Amino acid sequence: MSRALTNGRPGHRDTGGHPDWCEGAHHCTANSLPSGEHASRPEVWITDIGRFIGTRYRDRAGRDRMELRIVLDLAEDERIAQAQCRHLMALACKVVSRAFGHA
Numbered sequence: 782m783s784r785a786l787t788n789g790r791p792g793h794r795d796t797g798g799h800p801d802w803c804e805g806a807h808h809c810t811a812n813s814l815p816s817g818e819h820a821s822r823p824e825v826w827i828t829d830i831g832r833f834i835g836t837r838y839r840d841r842a843g844r845d846r847m848e849l850r851i852v853l854d855l856a857e858d859e860r861i862a863q864a865q866c867r868h869l870m871a872l873a874c875k876v877v878s879r880a881f882g883h884a
């Protein structure tokens with residue numbers, strides 16, 4: 782997979798041209814919208830439990846962010862499906878807080 786979230790090289794925080802991981806075209810709005818941002822090609826991981834889609838962004842101030850989407854199959858029972866949704870949200874929040882939060 783090329784030009785996904787990162788190319789493995791140290792990133793640049795320039796606010797001028799596109800970073801080397803920016804997909805350009807319709808993905809990138811850095812030069813077309815006042816609040817535009819550079820965007821990577823979404824990286825998709827298909828796993829046994831679902832699909833994970835990550836996209837990297839950089840705004841005009843040079844701040845980098847990442848969006849992660851998780852797509853899972855839910856139970857047919859509506860109550861269980863709702864519980865699965867809340868559980869995924871709570872679990873994802875907990876894991877990300879532990880990994881990236883401030884102690």
Ligand SMILES: [Zn+2]
Binds near residue numbers: 798799800809819
């Ligand atoms: Zn760009």
